Amino acid sequence: MDKTAQQIYGGKVRIRVCGLSWKDEKLLLVNHFGLYHHDFWAPPGGGIEFGDHAETNLEREFAEETGLVVKTEELQFICELIQPPLHAIELFFNVMVIGGKLITGSDPEMDEKQQIIKQVQYLSIAEIDRMPDSHKHGLFRFAKSRDKIMGLRGYLKI
Helix, strand or coil: CCHHHHHHHHEEEEEEEEEEEEEEEEEEEEEEEECCCEEEECCCCEECCCCCHHHHHHHHHHHHCCCCCEEEEEEEEEEEEEEEEEEEEEEEEEEEEECCCCCCCCCCCCCHHHHCEEEEEEEEEEEEEECHHHHEEEHCCCCHHHHHHHHHCCEEEE
């Protein structure tokens, strides 16, 4: 893990919000580099800031990372990752795109020269399946189709 990313995200429990945005049969994913020594694809999202509701945080994260304006819909499932130095509890919501233009955004917690967001793209489940497990969010171990992802409920340990 990149030293700066470890200082920002490591050694504490981080509560995150993540959004599932579908376009036809493709899911929007963000490619991060620096969390690991390889690409890592995950749905857009980020840490909850004190004093803001989960929905407000998720809508802000989408704007920062993807340029899209979204409306937060229902909570679908929760994932917990414990992989030292990272420990995250992630609330996954369905979102509806209501505006904006898809771009590769940035992470405001990282300075311009150390950005970890490399790419933002809608990917098919087949494209996601072809990635090594270590290169994609752990939720894809539980579900390998749109219907199964949409059917995930409850608490998942990843």
